[in-house]
Each structure stands twice: as C-alpha cells, then as structure tokens.
Amino acid sequence: MKLSLNTATVRKQWTLAQIIDGCARHQITGISPWRDQVEQMGLAQAKSAIQANGLTVTGLCRGGFFTAPDWHDDNRRALEEAHELGAQCLVLVVGGLPKGSKDLRGARQQVRDAIAALLPEARAAKVPLAIEPLHPMQAAERACINTLEQALDACDELGEGIGVAVDVYHVWWDPKLEQQIARAGRKKRLYAYHICDWLVPTRDLLNDRGMMGDGVIDLPLIRSWVEGAGYTGFQEVEIFSELDWWKRDPDEVLKTCVERAARC
Amino acid sequence: MKLSLNTATVRKQWTLAQIIDGCARHQITGISPWRDQVEQMGLAQAKSAIQANGLTVTGLCRGGFFTAPDWHDDNRRALEEAHELGAQCLVLVVGGLPKGSKDLRGARQQVRDAIAALLPEARAAKVPLAIEPLHPMQAAERACINTLEQALDACDELGEGIGVAVDVYHVWWDPKLEQQIARAGRKKRLYAYHICDWLVPTRDLLNDRGMMGDGVIDLPLIRSWVEGAGYTGFQEVEIFSELDWWKRDPDEVLKTCVERAARC
Numbered sequence: 001m002k003l004s005l006n007t008a009t010v011r012k013q014w015t016l017a018q019i020i021d022g023c024a025r026h027q028i029t030g031i032s033p034w035r036d037q038v039e040q041m042g043l044a045q046a047k048s049a050i051q052a053n054g055l056t057v058t059g060l061c062r063g064g065f066f067t068a069p070d071w072h073d074d075n076r077r078a079l080e081e082a083h084e085l086g087a088q089c090l091v092l093v094v095g096g097l098p099k100g101s102k103d104l105r106g107a108r109q110q111v112r113d114a115i116a117a118l119l120p121e122a123r124a125a126k127v128p129l130a131i132e133p134l135h136p137m138q139a140a141e142r143a144c145i146n147t148l149e150q151a152l153d154a155c156d157e158l159g160e161g162i163g164v165a166v167d168v169y170h171v172w173w174d175p176k177l178e179q180q181i182a183r184a185g186r187k188k189r190l191y192a193y194h195i196c197d198w199l200v201p202t203r204d205l206l207n208d209r210g211m212m213g214d215g216v217i218d219l220p221l222i223r224s225w226v227e228g229a230g231y232t233g234f235q236e237v238e239i240f241s242e243l244d245w246w247k248r249d250p251d252e253v254l255k256t257c258v259e260r261a262a263r264c
Numbered sequence: 265m266k267l268s269l270n271t272a273t274v275r276k277q278w279t280l281a282q283i284i285d286g287c288a289r290h291q292i293t294g295i296s297p298w299r300d301q302v303e304q305m306g307l308a309q310a311k312s313a314i315q316a317n318g319l320t321v322t323g324l325c326r327g328g329f330f331t332a333p334d335w336h337d338d339n340r341r342a343l344e345e346a347h348e349l350g351a352q353c354l355v356l357v358v359g360g361l362p363k364g365s366k367d368l369r370g371a372r373q374q375v376r377d378a379i380a381a382l383l384p385e386a387r388a389a390k391v392p393l394a395i396e397p398l399h400p401m402q403a404a405e406r407a408c409i410n411t412l413e414q415a416l417d418a419c420d421e422l423g424e425g426i427g428v429a430v431d432v433y434h435v436w437w438d439p440k441l442e443q444q445i446a447r448a449g450r451k452k453r454l455y456a457y458h459i460c461d462w463l464v465p466t467r468d469l470l471n472d473r474g475m476m477g478d479g480v481i482d483l484p485l486i487r488s489w490v491e492g493a494g495y496t497g498f499q500e501v502e503i504f505s506e507l508d509w510w511k512r513d514p515d516e517v518l519k520t521c522v523e524r525a526a527r528c
Binding site for chain 1: 361365366367368372399400401403404405408410411414436437439462464465466469480482
C-alpha cells in the first residue's frame with residue numbers, strides 16, 4: 001500500500017511547508033493536512049506546494065463537529081478547501097454531546113440531520129464525505145459515532161457521496177470489525193485507511209497513540225481485511241503523541257513511519 | 265431500585281469490616297465485595313458480618329482473567345467463595361490479550377472456551393456467572409469482551425447459567441445499548457446493574473470514574489431500559505476514583521451515593 005502522512009503526526013515540530021518538503025524527502029507520496037495548518041500556510045500556497053511535489057491529498061482533516069452552533073458555515077469552508085486541494089475525501093469528526101447535554105441519542109440525530117443537509121453541497125463540490133467513527137472513549141467530547149457499523153448504518157440512510165474513514169486506533173477492538181470492513185467495501189464506502197498503534201498502557205485518552213509496531217494492534221490482519229474489501233488507496237499514518245513522537249526529530253519520525261508502514 | 269455498594273468505591277479508606285458497618289449505618293442493603301478484601305477479613309467472618317447486617321450480596325468481584333495461565337484454579341476458588349457468600353452472581357472480567365500477543369480473536373476464543381469449561385462447575389455450585397463487558401479502552405489489558413451484544417452472543421453459545429453485568433461506565437456510549445438490554449431481559453440474562461458516571465474530561469483510563477450526576481451519562485434513561493427489560497434487582501454503585509472519591513471521608517462518599525442513587 002502507498003503511504004500517506006497525516007500532518008498531525010509532526011505538527012508540533014514542523015509547519016505545513018516543512019511537512020510537504022519532508023514527505024518529498026522521505027518518498028512519502030500522500031498527504032492529509034489539517035485545516036489550521038493549511039490556513040496558516042495559505043490555501044493557494046499549500047495547493048501549489050503539494051502539487052509541485054506530486055503528493056496525493058488522501059484527505060482533509062477535518063469537517064464535522066455537527067453539534068456545535070456554527071457547524072454549517074465551518075463545514076462549507078471545509079468543503080471549499082477540500083475541493084481546492086483535490087482531497088480524496090473530507091474527514092468528518094462528527095462531534096460529541098453539546099455542552100451540558102446528556103442526550104446522546106439527540107446528538108446522534110443532530111449529526112445525521114446535519115450531514116443530510118451538507119451532503120448535497122458535498123456532492124456538488126465533488127468532495128466525498130468520510131465519517132470517521134471515533135473510539136467510544138471519545139463519545140462525549142469529539143464524536144458520537146463510535147463504531148463502523150453505526151457509521152455505515154448512517155451512510156445507508158444518507159445515500160451516495162458518503163463513506164467512512166477507518167482508523168485502526170478507533171476500531172481495532174471491535175468484534176464486528178472484519179464484518180463491517182467487508183460491508184464498507186461492498187457498498188463502495190471505504191474512503192480512507194488510517195494507521196498507528198494502541199499502546200499498553202495508554203496514558204492519555206487523546207494524545208498517546210503509538211507508532212506502528214509498538215502496540216497491540218494486528219496491523220497486517222486489519223490491512224488484509226481492508227485490501228480484501230477492495231480498497232486500493234493509501235494507508236495514512238496519523239499519530240498524536242504528546243509524550244513521545246511529537247518530541248522527536250521529525251525526520252526520524254518520518255523515517256520510522258516509512259520503515260514501519262512497510263511491515264504493516 | 266434498591267442500592268448496593270460495590271466495595272471498591274471506598275476500598276482505599278476502609279477494610280471490608282468497616283464497609284459492612286458503613287452500609288448498615290447508611291441503610292444500604294446490598295453489597296458486592298472484592299475477593300482480596302474478603303480474603304483479608306476471612307471468608308467466614310465476612311459471611312457472618314454480611315448476614316448479621318442483613319445485606320444482600322449482589323455479586324462477588326471477580327472471576328475471569330481467562331487468558332492467564334492459572335485461570336482455572338483461581339476461578340474455582342472464586343466460585344466457592346461466591347457460593348459461600350450466597351452471591352447473586354460471580355462477576356467475570358474476562359481478561360485481555362495474553363502478554364506479548366496481538367491475537368484478539370484468539371483471546372476471545374480462549375475466553376469462550378474457558379467459560380464453557382467453568383460453567384458446569386458454576387451450575388453445580390448454583391452460582392450464576394455474569395460477564396461484564398468492559399469499555400473498549402480496556403480491551404488489551406482487562407477484558408476482550410467489549411459490548412453487550414458480544415457478551416450476549418457468547419451467552420447464547422454457552423447456554424444456561426450465564427448472563428451479563430451491565431455497568432453504565434462501560435456501555436453508556438453504545439448505539440445498540442437499549443436494544444441489547446432488552447435482549448438481555450428477554451433471555452433472562454440480566455444479572456447485575458452497576459452505576460457511576462463518565463466524567464468530561466476523563467483523566468485516567470481506569471480510575472477516574474465519576475459519582476452519579478457528575479458526568480454525562482443519562483442514568484434515568486438507562487435505568488428505564490433496565491427496568492423495562494424486567495430487571496428487579498439492585499443498582500450497584502461502583503466508583504474507582506484515585507483523584508477524588510478515594511481521597512474523601514468514606515461516610516461522606518456513602519451519604520453521597522445514597523442521595524445521588526435516589527435520583528438515577
């Protein structure tokens with residue numbers, strides 16, 4: 001599988017311009033930038049540097065947070081940016097419970113309604129929307145879509161132009177993972193595949209992801225399911241690591257990503 | 265619902281003898297002790313003090329860890345203790361990945377095989393076994409059964425004498441929770457109901473549970489599902505809280521449990 005770098009992996013060390021150069025230097029041919037980094041660099045400059053280096057934009061991170069009051073404006077801008085960058089998808093982190101709320105079912109309905117409203121605009125912009133189910137430990141704060149089955153059920157309701165981003169960190173534990181990856185493939189809804197590892201112990205609920213091979217996820221197995229489902233895209237490395245990788249020399253990080261990805 | 269105290273809630277402050285007295289003082293009529301505390305007090309003394317105070321033993325914590333080499337001896341002892349104490353069930357925390365392993369499917373098979381081997385002994389001892397699905401964030405280290413659906417699928421394979429312990433902390437996020445609680449009720453497999461709360465933010469993956477009302481779980485809603493499924497047992501408070509409740513005066517903790525449980 002070709003390798004893409006989610007720019008969060010070295011966001012503490014490098015600007016987007018430096019990351020694009022780093023990808024070229026390490027023969028990483030895909031990139032998935034975060035919007036704050038694109039904004040900082042300037043959309044036109046980012047687009048031109050990415051094109052100049054022949055990088056495929058495997059996703060734009062991120063749209064979503066549909067339970068926030070300003071979700072529509074923000075997601076419209078995200079769509080424009082994704083369109084401009086030629087991103088293969090706009091990754092959706094759908095949002096958790098509204099502040100002060102305990103109504104999880106209500107939040108989920110709100111998310112489905114918002115995506116239904118956004119989807120015609122996404123189709124018009126030719127930007128596929130990729131729901132990323134997030135680990136259940138992030139249900140309250142970041143995303144109330146927490147399993148691949150739940151995400152695919154939502155896709156089935158919503159129709160064309162919407163699929164999923166499968167990030168092993170969020171779904172590796174799921175007893176229905178193989179079955180649901182196969183379902184995503186059958187429905188042509190497998191838009192992105194993100195890799196990293198689950199560390200034992202995990203010291204933080206958000207920013208303690210591991211480098212591939214340092215944790216307990218059977219990455220070759222999950223990759224075989226993803227390939228078996230017909231996915232021919234990139235595998236995208238995305239590591240949030242306050243305690244380790246964000247403190248290292250970013251060239252060492254990218255070198256390690258390339259080496260490890262070759263084995264998973 | 266009647267209230268039971270899982271003794272982990274004040275385990276840092278009190279011995280089991282003190283906890284039993286505390287339950288009596290606070291009109292808490294159920295108790296669910298941990299085996300290390302029972303051993304420290306002595307099984308006969310624990311049994312006699314629990315009976316003298318008229319407490320119902322809503323569960324014994326815990327059997328399981330079926331992926332460890334000595335699982336069978338340890339679980340036999342747990343069954344004897346549960347039988348002796350007249351526990352309504354032996355709670356099973358089934359165990360995670362064996363050390364060094366990434367074979368989650370294998371671990372799950374190992375767990376099912378071990379329970380199948382233990383079950384005839386449990387039936388003979390008249391001790392119902394209650395699988396407690398644990399939060400997916402504990403899949404690697406503590407339990408590879410992570411959803412109620414997965415636990416109930418295992419129960420269906422295993423037959424009579426095995427059910428589930430539903431702990432809101434582990435399952436509150438699950439989009440299929442209502443459906444699977446109803447299923448557990450229909451199959452007469454709902455053996456225990458544990459309450460606490462999910463804090464935002466959660467600062468530790470194991471020991472940062474909240475007191476009912478301090479987090480984001482809609483406890484009255486889940487209770488309504490549990491009661492709607494025909495459950496007539498106790499609600500059992502179980503709070504692991506290194507940073508807060510384990511540091512407080514235990515009489516204050518029990519008083520707060522009683523007040524809060526009345527509203528959930």
